[in-house]
Amino acid sequence: MNEASPLATVHGQPTWQVVRAEILRRIRARYWEPGALIPGEMVLAKKFGCARATVNRALRDLAEEGLVERRRKAGTRVALHPVRKATLEIPVTRIEVEKRGASYRHAVIERETAKPPELVASKLGSGVKKLLHLRSLHFADDHPFIYEDRWVNQVAVPDVMKESFEHVSTNEWLVRNAPFTHGDITFGAENTTEAEAQLLEAHEGDAILVIQRITWSEKMPITFVRLAHAPGHRLRTTI
């Protein structure tokens, strides 16, 4: 096991990635054990024969992935409990359907201005009164794909009242017209109610994946949406 080889002889790859890979190798080989202190950036830079900024880039990347923990003055340590992070892409429904090679279509089932149920109101904040309620279905190749139940804050997005959403899905329209700054998402499994089952062409009680999302623009809540996916729907990702 080589100790201090000045930059491994790898080509094509940027130096910081080579450094990153070498540090990763040492961590995995237990050369630096979990919880152990890794040499400082200047030391590593000299060892690898590169600039400190390059080592910094490598370590910063590893820190973002949760494999090392960095603190000023305290130094860099190998993470005790490397929390792996899986990133799920949240595309617009139309794109998601088309990516599966299916044709997309959507239909608005109900559209009303109404008082939200307590559950929705509490999540959006008590100050939100005027809400547009939209229920719609997204289809993939004419099969129900997602049943969407959405509440939109009219104060945050006044233009929403002018749009029928017959040609553009609410989802896509909002991305264009009311970009959000941040949001909360929860993933869960639920048994379909009779009504949902009918809409999704499923059987009552079928297990479905339900995603709830609330988005804000700064401090102003924009929308709450509950997406009930057809049975069998799966989310995939890699780590």
Next chain:
Amino acid sequence: MNEASPLATVHGQPTWQVVRAEILRRIRARYWEPGALIPGEMVLAKKFGCARATVNRALRDLAEEGLVERRRKAGTRVALHPVRKATLEIPVTRIEVEKRGASYRHAVIERETAKPPELVASKLGSGVKKLLHLRSLHFADDHPFIYEDRWVNQVAVPDVMKESFEHVSTNEWLVRNAPFTHGDITFGAENTTEAEAQLLEAHEGDAILVIQRITWSEKMPITFVRLAHAPGHRLRTTI
């Protein structure tokens, strides 16, 4: 709307984040519309009164988030379909339970060396023959939390045969003794079978969140695991 203010008068925040915020503001304000070409790094650097590397850092960050698309020679464009990415943290089960303020305990239900079902075998690759099969339950405050069904490749992790997993969960042991390089994850909803329902103290047919994970060390498959969560379990994250 100020046009070319050399660095906004924001304090405490690193310059690259100020630049990033300003670019983000212009995108959201439609100053640069979706699909539009953003000025080059050198131009922006001069406009903001900072070094090109600083602008680069800001734009690189935005690119990673999917808000802009960058290509050499072609330049930087505002993304047409900003794919938001939600990052889910995948902690060791024990940590996840303890983070909820509950006490953790686990129990091995079954342990055998067996031929995997076709479904598992196909996912791990046909070359994998010797597998350890482990079924176990994870408890939170003595209530079933996750039912785990796991297959471990004995060739990749020979030491696995020496461990009883009565004191350390397989999950945690593998993190220590067989770190993986990458993996696939799928999230789905399923109705519990009668057997599962009994283990999870649920009713047959209850909707549960099921996570399947396959991990590799380079090209060697390490383990396949199916995690059946107790009814009502939710994953949360922010975007």
Next chain:
DNA sequence: AAGTGGTCTAGACCACGTC
């Protein structure tokens, strides 16, 4: 008080992809 990472700069060279 001192050491470590965080950031910034000015300049340079290079790789890629468009032209």
Next chain:
DNA sequence: ACGTGGTCTAGACCACTTT
């Protein structure tokens, strides 16, 4: 061929913490 982003460097100053 040429322009843009990608990377690298050497040096500097600063912020945060631990000692």
